[in-house]
Amino acid sequence: MTGKALVCGGSIGGLFAAAALRRAGWQVEVFERTGVELSGRGAGIVTHDVLVAALRAVGVDVADLGVAVEDRVTWDLAGREVGRLRLPQVVTSWDRIHRGLRALMPEGTHHMGRAVAGYAQDADGVTLHFADGRAARGDVLVGADGFRSAIRGQMLPEVQPVYSGYVVWRTLAHEADLPVQVREEVFPHFGFHLPTGGEFIGYPIAGPENDLRPGHRRYNFVWYVPVEPRALRDMLTDGEGVLHSVSIPPPLVREDVVSAMMADAEARLARPFVEILRVAERPFFTPIYDHVSPVMAEGRVALTGDAACVARPHVGMGVTKAACDALALARHLAGAGDVAAALAAYSAERVPEAEKAWSRSRRLGAYLFDDPPGGNADGANNRHQEEIMRDTAVMVE
Numbered sequence: 016m017t018g019k020a021l022v023c024g025g026s027i028g029g030l031f032a033a034a035a036l037r038r039a040g041w042q043v044e045v046f047e048r049t050g051v052e053l054s055g056r057g058a059g060i061v062t063h064d065v066l067v068a069a070l071r072a073v074g075v076d077v078a079d080l081g082v083a084v085e086d087r088v089t090w091d092l093a094g095r096e097v098g099r100l101r102l103p104q105v106v107t108s109w110d111r112i113h114r115g116l117r118a119l120m121p122e123g124t125h126h127m128g129r130a131v132a133g134y135a136q137d138a139d140g141v142t143l144h145f146a147d148g149r150a151a152r153g154d155v156l157v158g159a160d161g162f163r164s165a166i167r168g169q170m171l172p173e174v175q176p177v178y179s180g181y182v183v184w185r186t187l188a189h190e191a192d193l194p195v196q197v198r199e200e201v202f203p204h205f206g207f208h209l210p211t212g213g214e215f216i217g218y219p220i221a222g223p224e225n226d227l228r229p230g231h232r233r234y235n236f237v238w239y240v241p242v243e244p245r246a247l248r249d250m251l252t253d254g255e256g257v258l259h260s261v262s263i264p265p266p267l268v269r270e271d272v273v274s275a276m277m278a279d280a281e282a283r284l285a286r287p288f289v290e291i292l293r294v295a296e297r298p299f300f301t302p303i304y305d306h307v308s309p310v311m312a313e314g315r316v317a318l319t320g321d322a323a324c325v326a327r328p329h330v331g332m333g334v335t336k337a338a339c340d341a342l343a344l345a346r347h348l349a350g351a352g353d354v355a356a357a358l359a360a361y362s363a364e365r366v367p368e369a370e371k372a373w374s375r376s377r378r379l380g381a382y383l384f385d386d387p388p389g390g391n392a393d394g395a396n397n398r399h400q401e402e403i404m405r406d407t408a409v410m411v412e
C-alpha cells in the first residue's frame with residue numbers, strides 16, 4: 016500500500032525514513048523541531064558496507080564518502096605502539112551524510128521549527144499535534160525524534176534513557192596544525208588508548224566542506240571518561256548557575272570544566288593524543304546514555320533510529336541502525352494492505368537487531384571500569400584490548 020507518512024524529526028534517522036518511504040511510493044512530510052538547518056559539528060561517523068548500500072538504495076551519491084583508514088593501532092601512555100590490527104574502513108562525517116539525505120527532500124516537504132507535542136490514532140489514520148496548536152493528518156507516523164523522543168514518551172513512557180557512568184569529550188584538530196611526527200605516525204590510523212578508567216579513540220575525517228585532500232583533513236578526537244552523577248551535575252551547570260538536564264550546549268560548558276579536562280588529559284592520556292588535543296578546537300562533552308525499546312511500533316506509529324534504541328557509541332552503529340530501520344520500515348509498508356500489521360512485522364524484525372547493538376555496546380563500555388591485576392594505568396595492559404580493537408565501530412551481525 017501507499018499513503019501519507021508523517022515523520023517526526025529531521026535528522027539522519029528521519030531523513031533516511033523519509034527517503035526510503037518516498038522510494039516505496041509514499042507521500043512524506045518531515046517535521047523538525049529545530050528552526051535552523053542541522054549541523055553535526057563535523058562529528059565523525061564510521062561507515063559499514065550496509066550503510067553504504069543503504070545510502071545508494073535511497074539515492075545518495077557515495078563518491079568521496081570519506082577518509083579510508085587501513086588499520087587500528089593502540090598506543091600506551093608514553094606513545095609506544097602496543098597493538099595493531101588490519102581493518103580497512105571508510106570514515107565519514109555526520110554532515111556529509113545529513114547533507115546527502117537532506118538534498119533528497121523535495122521543496123515544501125521538510126518543515127523546520129515544528130515541535131511535535133503528541134499524537135492520536137484511530138482506525139483511519141493518525142493525527143500529529145504540534146506544540147503551537149497546529150495538527151497534521153496521515154496514514155503512518157514515524158517517530159525519528161531522537162533519544163528523548165516525544166513519540167516514544169507517549170508510546171512507551173516506561174522506557175527511559177539510562178546514564179552509563181561516563182561522558183565523552185570530543186573535539187576536532189586540523190591536520191595541518193598537528194606536529195609532523197603525529198601527522199605522519201598517528202593521524203592516518205584508527206587510534207586507541209585503553210587505560211583503566213578511560214578509553215580514547217580517534218581517526219581522520221574530511222575537512223570542512225568534505226575536503227579529502229591530504230593536509231586539509233581533520234582528526235576526530237573521542238575520549239570516554241567516567242564521571243560520578245554528582246560531578247556530572249556540576250559539569251552540566253553553566254556559568255549562570257543553570258543546571259542543564261541530560262546534556263549542555265557546547266558553548267555553555269564552563270571554562271573551569273574544560274581546563275580540568277585538559278589537565279586530566281595531560282596527566283593520563285597517551286602522548287600523541289595530548290599533542291592533538293593541544294592544537295584542537297575547544298572540546299565539549301556529552302554524557303553517554305542508552306536505552307532499548309521492547310517494541311518499535313504500536314498501531315500506525317513506528318519508532319526508528321535513536322528514538323527506538325540508543326546503543327552506546329562504542330559500536331558506531333547509530334547511523335547504520337537508523338538506515339536499516341528505514342529500509343525495513345519501507346519494505347514492510349510497501350508490501351502491506353494493513354498498516355498496523357506491517358508495522359508489527361517491522362518491529363519484530365528490528366527489535367532483536369537493536370538489542371544486539373545495545374548489549375554489545377554495553378559490554379564494550381563496561382571495560383572502562385575493568386581493572387586487571389597489576390593495574391593498567393598506562394594502557395599497556397588492557398586484557399580486552401584485542402576484543403576492543405576488533406569490535407569497536409564494527410557492524411554488529
Ligand SMILES: Cc1cc2nc3c(=O)[nH]c(=O)nc-3n(C[C@H](O)[C@H](O)[C@H](O)COP(=O)(O)OP(=O)(O)OC[C@H]3O[C@@H](n4cnc5c(N)ncnc54)[C@H](O)[C@@H]3O)c2cc1C
Pocket residue numbers: 023024025026027028029046047048049053059060061129130131132159160161162163164165183185301319320321322328331332333334335336337408
Ligand atoms: C559521541 C557520539 C559518537 C557517535 N558516533 C557514531 C558513529 O561513529 N557512527 C554512527 O553510526 N553513529 C554514531 N553516533 C550516533 C548517531 O549520531 C545517531 O545514532 C544517528 O544520527 C541517528 O540519530 P536520529 O536521527 O535517530 O536521532 P537524532 O540525531 O537525535 O535526531 C532527532 C531529531 O529529532 C528532532 N526532534 C526531537 N524532538 C522533536 C520533537 N518533539 N518534534 C520535532 N522534532 C524533534 C531533533 O531536533 C533532531 O533533529 C554517535 C553519537 C554520539 C553521541
